[in-house]
Amino acid sequence: EPRLEVLDAEARIFLFHNFLSRAETDHIISLAEPHLARSGVVGTSGHHGVSEVRTSKGMFLSRRQDQKISDLEERIARWTLLPVGNGEGLQVLRYSKTQKYDAHWDYFFHKEGTSNGGNRYATVLMYLADTEEGGETVFPNIPAPGGDNGPGYSECARKFLAAKPRRGDAVLFHSIRPNGELERRSLHTACPVIKGVKWSAAKWIHVGHFAMDGEKPMGLDLHPQPVHVPGCEDADDRCPGWAERGECETNGTFMIGTPENPGHCIASCQRCAQFFSDN
Incomplete structure (x- = not known):
């Protein structure tokens, strides 16, 4: 049964249980699997490249790639109250054993990152399969409730706010605070997979319209007080x-x-x- 859980009200981090159906998760994996390649990273200077910071494989789907993806994107828009057109295409990621993504912000610190739709405002991270052990999404700037999540979490995730990768669940967090500055508590990491495989899909949502498929990019050079x-x-x-x-x-x-x-x-x-x- 779909259920919304508030993980941290002040930082605006939420967990939507059963946000996707099994048919949707299987469909996304089937679209992505033949096209996976080593995931890259973007540094603070805007340089793109492969790094040991991020060891997964991934690929991007087009926005409104097909009717099922379009329906999912509409549902994301209703949850986040942000237009479908502000979102990048879904990035589908596969993490095998030991693969991870070290602590990072989705927020861009370089001008090039804001040239299409402004900066990233929010992220919806969806889990497409159950991971047997490890692979949690962790927010290392936020302590775990009570200081310890307990033995059901990997060592990487025990001391911090964390979400387990469960099929159909989705995490929503915001990279920009209401005053326009970086939300430092959105710093997050993908813990190493210890057992099994982790499949996820990320929807990055910008401040303004994100141009795709021949659209003219619209830069938003915002300077908050x-x-x-x-x-x-x-x-x-x-x-x-x-x-x-x-x-x-x-x-x-x-x-x-x-x-x-x-x-x-x-x-x-x-x-x-x-x-x-x-x-």
Whole structure:
């Protein structure tokens, strides 16, 4: 029976049990399986490539690929209250034993990522098969209720908010907060599969219309008002001027950096939420 569960109200993370039927999950797998290839990643600079951060295989379906996919996309739109046209095509993923996807945000930190429909606003992650052990979706910035999910979860997932990969279930989470900044609690990882195989399908939904199949892309260059975050300061007094001249986009490594190696001008580039918590 379909049932909605709130995993974290403040971060707006939800689990919809039995969102897809068995016929739908089987159909998606049958469409995808002949076309699987090694999954890629997009770095903070916009570079695409293969990385050990992500070891699954995957492929993309077209939006409204067939009537069954179209019906599913309409149902996703009704749940999320976001138009079908804002979504990318479904990405179908297959994780074999030991395969995983390390912690990452679906939010883009590079300008190229927002050139078609603006940034990613929300993600619906659907599970297409039962995974015997492991493969959980974990949100490492959110502790597990009570501090421990218990022995029914893999070691990767025990201490954090997590969803088990069960056929037909779907997780909805938001990458952008109501103030327009990154939702840091949307950081998520796909734990390694320990036993069995994991099949999933991701629907990434943008702020605006996502152009596909010959449509003209519409970029949304949104600049929300910066929110003060304690501890977030520039390392150089010249940062505001550099940011005004576009250095945040052209020299992102120096200006912004990464969570592991922060840059010098995080505040002026309005990326405080990427590195600091304001909670």
